[in-house]
Amino acid sequence: MTSPSRSCCPSCPETVQPASGPVQEIRTTDSRITLADRLDHFLARFGVNRMGHRVEPGLYRLGNPTEDSPVFVSANYTLSFDALRSALSGRDGYILVLDTLGINVWCAAGKGTFGTDEIVRRIALTGLESVVRHRTLIVPQLGAPGVSAHEVLRRSRFEVEYGPVRASDLPEYLALGRATPDMRRVRFPAVDRLVLAPMELVHAALPTVAGAIVLYLLAGLPAALGAVAAVLAGTVLFPALLPFIPTRDFSTKGLILGGIVALPFSAAFFVETAASGWAGVLAAFAPLLLMPPVTAYLALNFTGSTPFTSRTGVKREIFRYVPFMAGMAVLGAALAAVLGTAHLLGAV
Amino acid sequence: MFDSYRENTLRYNPERCFGCLRCTEVCPHGVFAEGNRRVEVVRPEECMECGACARNCPVQAIAVQSGVGCAWAMIGAALRGKDMDSGTCGCGGDEGSCCGGDR
Numbered sequence: 001m002t003s004p005s006r007s008c009c010p011s012c013p014e015t016v017q018p019a020s021g022p023v024q025e026i027r028t029t030d031s032r033i034t035l036a037d038r039l040d041h042f043l044a045r046f047g048v049n050r051m052g053h054r055v056e057p058g059l060y061r062l063g064n065p066t067e068d069s070p071v072f073v074s075a076n077y078t079l080s081f082d083a084l085r086s087a088l089s090g091r092d093g094y095i096l097v098l099d100t101l102g103i104n105v106w107c108a109a110g111k112g113t114f115g116t117d118e119i120v121r122r123i124a125l126t127g128l129e130s131v132v133r134h135r136t137l138i139v140p141q142l143g144a145p146g147v148s149a150h151e152v153l154r155r156s157r158f159e160v161e162y163g164p165v166r167a168s169d170l171p172e173y174l175a176l177g178r179a180t181p182d183m184r185r186v187r188f189p190a191v192d193r194l195v196l197a198p199m200e201l202v203h204a205a206l207p208t209v210a211g212a213i214v215l216y217l218l219a220g221l222p223a224a225l226g227a228v229a230a231v232l233a234g235t236v237l238f239p240a241l242l243p244f245i246p247t248r249d250f251s252t253k254g255l256i257l258g259g260i261v262a263l264p265f266s267a268a269f270f271v272e273t274a275a276s277g278w279a280g281v282l283a284a285f286a287p288l289l290l291m292p293p294v295t296a297y298l299a300l301n302f303t304g305s306t307p308f309t310s311r312t313g314v315k316r317e318i319f320r321y322v323p324f325m326a327g328m329a330v331l332g333a334a335l336a337a338v339l340g341t342a343h344l345l346g347a348v
Numbered sequence: 349m350f351d352s353y354r355e356n357t358l359r360y361n362p363e364r365c366f367g368c369l370r371c372t373e374v375c376p377h378g379v380f381a382e383g384n385r386r387v388e389v390v391r392p393e394e395c396m397e398c399g400a401c402a403r404n405c406p407v408q409a410i411a412v413q414s415g416v417g418c419a420w421a422m423i424g425a426a427l428r429g430k431d432m433d434s435g436t437c438g439c440g441g442d443e444g445s446c447c448g449g450d451r
Binding site: 246 | 350351352353355356357370373374375376377378394395396397398399400403404406413414415416417418419420421422423432433
């Protein structure tokens, strides 16, 4: 077994000579989350420089590990890496960071970049065999869709031990030497749902502002506010209320939520145009036809951010509800156009 | 009517299972449970087709058509004339991302 060579100064990376292959460096990290890290997390949550929140792939030393210290595997996305190292505060170990192109463990595993090939490759590149005496890797459980434990063992002689879903459970996991059933279950609590809202909002912001301006010019402030409300309902209210809205399908949940949000606008339009008789009733229908499909479409898109929607189910939702949403939106737009024209002609 | 997730592509062949329990470890929704010498599928409707069970089953007792359950990616693929089942998601590369999270 080759011992790691000492570095010349604290800031220089230490190097090891693997059993074969090129010299690899071991970087050093710690468990402190600095202000700069928090700023990075904030920007990542808002989708600023979305693909730029990366750490260098490779092997990291945490604390003062020995050749018997555990090896944890992570993605090279700062949020994933920082969640792991902060959960290991006060402990010694190694972190093997895979090159997942700056994507979190769960998404990268689904895409295959957090996977068997990359683990085997990274073990060889870092010379891990010569750094630790044991042959065990602790891989986050949500990396399992991309990792074949028996293939990793066959190809690298390292055994994959799946850790808990949440990095915060690692101390208990290490103390127990195993994961409890609760640690193995994925949850999606309010805080996890709400941290995703900024990204959803950023995605929808530009078209929403453009649409609101057009609606303001064509139909006035209430119409513009209606557009903003429908988008906020789909991007912020929906994640917040997800488990409390009836039905399992995201589309129908979104239609229900959008319908509720549209009710005050419907009432306002009715009151505003009630004197016009039939036009007041039709005006009340316009928000009910236009706002729910907007909210429902955004709600449907939230499937990609959740840890429990299957591809089969999402596909079924798309074919079932998107045509219905489109029909509602077209009907609502046609109704609004008729009312607008009648208004311009002085008929209402 | 309002549950598009009732059915999925998960298939289990108990004849092949020798009870290593790897699937019970990796499934984040408790779809599998330890049975009498073999694993049992106890919550099939909870499967999200992530594919972790099939990928980690050493005897191919489990099969599932895994993929990205992301409407944005699937609709985007369809609009670009690509196969909706191709698994082409915006997560990764230079195309931006459809998902956040720190897992």
